[in-house]
Structures are given as structure tokens and as C-alpha cells.
Amino acid sequence: MENGVRVNDNSEEVEKLTLKIINNDKMKESNDDIDALFPIPNFGIDVGDVPLSKALVTKCDLFWICVSILTHLIDIGADLNLARSYYVGGMFGYFIWTVIFLFAPSFINIIVSIRMYNQDCEKNAENYKTQTLANKTVRNVLCWPAILIFQLAPVLRYIDCFNFALKSYNYKAKGDNLKQKKYYLKMLKEEQDIALLRVFECFLEAAPHQILQLTIMMINHDEQNINSNFIHQCISILSSLIGMGWAMASYHRSIRLAQWDKENITAIGSYLQFFWHFFITVSRIVAISAAATVFTMYTLIVAIVHWIIMTIWILFRPSGVEQFCRDLRKPPHARLTIVEKIKSWLFASVIGVISIFTYLKPSEGPTYWRHAFYYTICGIENVFACLIWIYFDVAVTKWYYELIIILCTAPFILGMSFMIIYYQFFHPATKKNIVNQ
Numbered sequence: 001m002e003n004g005v006r007v008n009d010n011s012e013e014v015e016k017l018t019l020k021i022i023n024n025d026k027m028k029e030s031n032d033d034i035d036a037l038f039p040i041p042n043f044g045i046d047v048g049d050v051p052l053s054k055a056l057v058t059k060c061d062l063f064w065i066c067v068s069i070l071t072h073l074i075d076i077g078a079d080l081n082l083a084r085s086y087y088v089g090g091m092f093g094y095f096i097w098t099v100i101f102l103f104a105p106s107f108i109n110i111i112v113s114i115r116m117y118n119q120d121c122e123k124n125a126e127n128y129k130t131q132t133l134a135n136k137t138v139r140n141v142l143c144w145p146a147i148l149i150f151q152l153a154p155v156l157r158y159i160d161c162f163n164f165a166l167k168s169y170n171y172k173a174k175g176d177n178l179k180q181k182k183y184y185l186k187m188l189k190e191e192q193d194i195a196l197l198r199v200f201e202c203f204l205e206a207a208p209h210q211i212l213q214l215t216i217m218m219i220n221h222d223e224q225n226i227n228s229n230f231i232h233q234c235i236s237i238l239s240s241l242i243g244m245g246w247a248m249a250s251y252h253r254s255i256r257l258a259q260w261d262k263e264n265i266t267a268i269g270s271y272l273q274f275f276w277h278f279f280i281t282v283s284r285i286v287a288i289s290a291a292a293t294v295f296t297m298y299t300l301i302v303a304i305v306h307w308i309i310m311t312i313w314i315l316f317r318p319s320g321v322e323q324f325c326r327d328l329r330k331p332p333h334a335r336l337t338i339v340e341k342i343k344s345w346l347f348a349s350v351i352g353v354i355s356i357f358t359y360l361k362p363s364e365g366p367t368y369w370r371h372a373f374y375y376t377i378c379g380i381e382n383v384f385a386c387l388i389w390i391y392f393d394v395a396v397t398k399w400y401y402e403l404i405i406i407l408c409t410a411p412f413i414l415g416m417s418f419m420i421i422y423y424q425f426f427h428p429a430t431k432k433n434i435v436n437q
Helices: 011-035 059-088 092-123 133-139 141-150 153-174 177-220 228-257 267-294 296-316 319-325 338-354 368-392 401-426 428-436
Strands: none
Touching: 059 092, 059 141, 059 153, 059 177, 059 228, 092 133, 092 141, 092 153, 092 177, 092 319, 133 141, 133 153, 141 153, 153 177, 177 228, 177 267, 177 338, 228 267, 267 296, 267 368, 267 401, 296 338, 296 368, 319 338, 368 401
């Protein structure tokens, strides 16, 4: 007996059962592919099978969720205040570009967040009946202007995450292990969605925005005239760079948390990942900004070529993006519709934009050669940007001339060093092997 179907000599029933097993295998393969980019654990498992030792929510977890909401709002406030200062100062060109870099990614995040909610409902029809306040809010088109302006898509997820975490914590105190695990799973799902939304927000909005701000600063800055705009720009850039590094560290942590059979990333591992992505991102943003101050159009062309290469690379194995865009109520072997294919191409192009600044693994598998290919391209681009700054820039007499050269190269080397240390000594699989030996 399997799934209510009795296996007997009837060839028709055997054929149906075989097809069902094949479909399940295909679904598993699809999930394996999607786990790399979209950390989706098997939430269909029995709640009782979740290890109690892993389903723990502490006061520290609740505190850090609140801190995440606060830092996100501060970051958005700094960006909006900077846009306001451009408008008040009559710099309407800079104001328009800042608004575009703020609101276009926010709109993409709304669409991605809605797709995440739809996926949850497609996998479990009961989710239609138990929609949270955040779910209903993001689906309400009338709420979109506020969500768009204040970039509230991740914040709404944080609110759900906090509510689920608090319920899990309270049920643990009551000794109700079943509900403790149930709401822990819900919290974990929200954490995963938040992690991906934060990555999208950081590298679609913050990274291009910081390139714009740095380019403006290098073109217009006079060390004799440090005004409020300059201070706002510095605060915005620093907060965004820290946010980008931490977004990637949180994203990778959420992937490991979703896999019960794998070890989680330790605190030291998370810090190493933060410094790895922080320094790489610093070098990328400074290098692109430096080149843009000299040859704006050529820099834009190189960025577009990089984006096209990354998008094509992703589409060579599109399982992850296709799985995200397909209707999960259909059989896993069913072909994508034209609309679903277009959505997957568009989604791959969005990830291609992110790949200008950092690497997101689009499918499961070894990362050595992927990292080697990606970081070699980025390293070459950084070197050329540095050479352009050295030989063609007119800012030789300015105090930040040598600083830009250092920031194009040194952080990249530091970031690569932290990545090597992480994989060599602090990756969960590596640590497990060392302990076993």
C-alpha cells in the first residue's frame, strides 16, 4: 500500500503508481535546485518530527527581530532624508535618480513578496484561510503606495516573524512542545522570506544608490565645504554597506537553518560571512563609482555586459527561478506556460543585476568553480577600474585620490581572505569533518 493505492498485478495501477513515484522524484529534484537560492525546507513534514533541540526561540531572538525592524526603518529614513535634501537643494537630477533607485526595487520586492505568499497558498490551500495581517496588507493594492515609499515589504514580514516567534516562545514556557514546533516552523519560513527580500532590497536598491551617492561625492565634493548633504551621504553609504554585508550573512544562515540534517552556521561563521560580503561589496561599489566618475557611459556599458553574462549563466540551469515562478498546484513534470517562462526570464534578469555586486548560487551543487569564475571576473573588473582611476582621473590633487585606489583593491583581497578562512575552517561541513577526524 502506498499513498492509498494498492499495488497488485493490474498493469494499469502499476503504471499509475510508477508515474506517481517519478513525479515525486522530479519534485524532489526541483526542490533540491531551488534550495540553493530559495531556502525552502520540507514544511510538509510532521511537526513532531522537528528536532526539539532546534525548535528553540529565545529572548535574544525576539530582541534581534526588533533590532532588525528598527535598523531597517533607520536605513530607509536616512535614504528618504537624503532624497529630500536633494530636492530642497534644487538638485533635481540627483533627486530623480535617487527616487528611482529607491522605489523601483521596492516595487520588485512587493511583487516577490506576493509571489512568496502565493507559493505558500499553492502548496497548502489552508493558507488561504489563515492569512496574516501582513499578508492581507501586501495584497491590498491600496496599501502599495505606503509599502512602496517606506519599503515596508520586509517590515511586514518581520512583524509576522515576531508574532510567530513570540507564540513559539510562549508555548515553550507552557510546555506545549507541539505548538512550540509549529510556530517555530512558521517563524523559520518568515525568516527565510525576509532574508531573500533583504538581499533583493540591498543589492537592487542600496548598492546602485550608493554608487550614485559616491559618484556625486567624488564629482562635487570639496574638502573645504563639508555640509549637511555630505554628512547625509556618508551616513547613508555606511549604513547601507553594513546592511548589505549582514543581509548576505543572514541569508546563508537561513539556508542552513532550513535543513534539519545539516549543521547550522556558528556565530564565528556568520561574522566571517559578514566581513567576506562587506569587504567584497565595498570594493565593488568603490570601483564602479571610481570608473563612473571618469567614463560614465563606458562604465554603464560594462555593467550591462556583466549583467547579461550573469543572466545567461543563471539561465543555463534555470531550475531555481523556474520553480519560483511556476504554479505549484500543477504536476512537477508539467511544462511551463509562456507567462511562467517570461516571469522566470525576468526573475533571472533581476538576479543578474544582483550578481553585479555579489554572488547568489542559483542552483544546488559545488561552489568552488562558480566562485572561481565569478570572483575572477569581479577581480579583473576592479583592477581595470583602478587603472582607469589612476591614469585618466583629474582628481590627483584631491585627498581621496590614493584612498580610492586602496578601496578598489584592499577590501577585495580582504573579502576573499575571509571567504577562504570561512570555507577552510568554519563552514559547517568542514567543522564536522575536523571534529570527526
